[in-house]
Amino acid sequence: MKKVMLLAAGLFLAMTSFAQAADNKTTExxxxxxxxxxxxxxPDEIYFQISLKEYMKGKTKVEITALEKQLQKAVIDAGIPKENLTVENVSGYNYDWMNKKKNPQEFMASKQFRLKLSKLDKINIILGAVDAEGIESTRITSYSSSxxxxxxxxxxxxxxxxxxxxxxxxxxxxxxxxxxxxxxxxxxxxxxxxxRPMAVNYMAKSADGMGGGISDVDFKxxxxxxxxxxxxxxx
Missing domain, CATH: 3.30.110.170 (Protein of unknown function (DUF541), domain 1)
Known part of the structure; x- marks a missing residue:
């Protein structure tokens, strides 16, 4: 009987101590x-999209390959690694879809490039070295930090x-x-x-030979x- 009473007393003390500890924890x-x-x-990682397109110069078509070579050379001349210029997309359209004759010159190709830059200080020089009529559009697609x-x-x-x-x-x-x-x-x-992609205004060379370029780019x-x-x- 004494053993049972001692066990019960010990259990009571343990439960009391546990309750006090729990109470202290809740009131901490x-x-x-x-x-x-x-x-x-x-940002020091700027991704710039340049879209080139074939066009008719009189009766001669200016090929996309010629425009691409101009762009590649302009990038290298600006001191930018050539691997920073990559192809994003290639597309084409029929210059005269109403004409049923299959003339190769009627199909116009376009090509989109992505150029990685650390800043925009050389973009004027690059775009200025490419045939202005072959530039369809340019824009900043994204930017981040390394x-x-x-x-x-x-x-x-x-x-x-x-x-x-x-x-x-x-x-x-x-x-x-x-x-x-x-x-x-x-x-x-x-x-x-x-x-929102920020469009970059590129003004083609005017008839008097004056060059254009990026106008007031508000870079965030x-x-x-x-x-x-x-x-x-x-x-």
Whole structure:
């Protein structure tokens, strides 16, 4: 009987201790805050699309191969690695679809190229070295940074530091002291830009020989943002 009573007493004490521990845990003082940061960077990976098209010069067709050679030479002369110029698409259309005669000169081909640049300072020279009538369109398709992973990491660190600073001054305001970190949750980390492709105005050479080029390109910066949720204990 004594053994049973001792066992029951021990079980009661264990349950009481567990209940007290659970109660202490639920009443632990803590503070939950979010922190965010934003880094603005200049892109160094710019993808520029150039579309070339065949056209009739009098009765002679200017071939796409000739236009492509002009573009390739212009890229190399500008000091850009030739592998930075790649073909995106090839298409064609019938110059005179109403004409039933099968004349090879009536089929006009077009070719889209993607040029990778670190900045746009040489694009005027490149486009100026290509037959203006053979340039169908040009535009910036996308841009990014070669150090994007580093910037994302930096943004996360700054967001966490901002959360700690916020929690610290809020706790100090009520005469308490901030304890250690209990939880960290990454809410959002991304890079965002104006995703609309920016058309680049290319003015063909006029009859008086005056050259054209890119007109007032408003190049936007990339913003890398990070946000974290944190929970700190209060001493």
């Amino acid at each position: 003082k803590k503070i939950e805050v979010t922190g965010s940061s934003e880094i603005e960077i200049t 150090k994007m992973d580093e910037y994302r990491k930096e943004a996360k660190i700054k967001a966490l530091q901002a959360a700690k600073t916020k929690a610290d001054y809020m706790v100090n305001a009520i005469g308490e002291k901030l304890g250690g970190i209990l939880e960290i949750q990454e809410i959002n980390t991304d890079n965002y830009v104006d995703v 910066t990339i913003k890398v943002r990070a946000e974290v949720r944190t929970v700190f204990s209060i001493k």
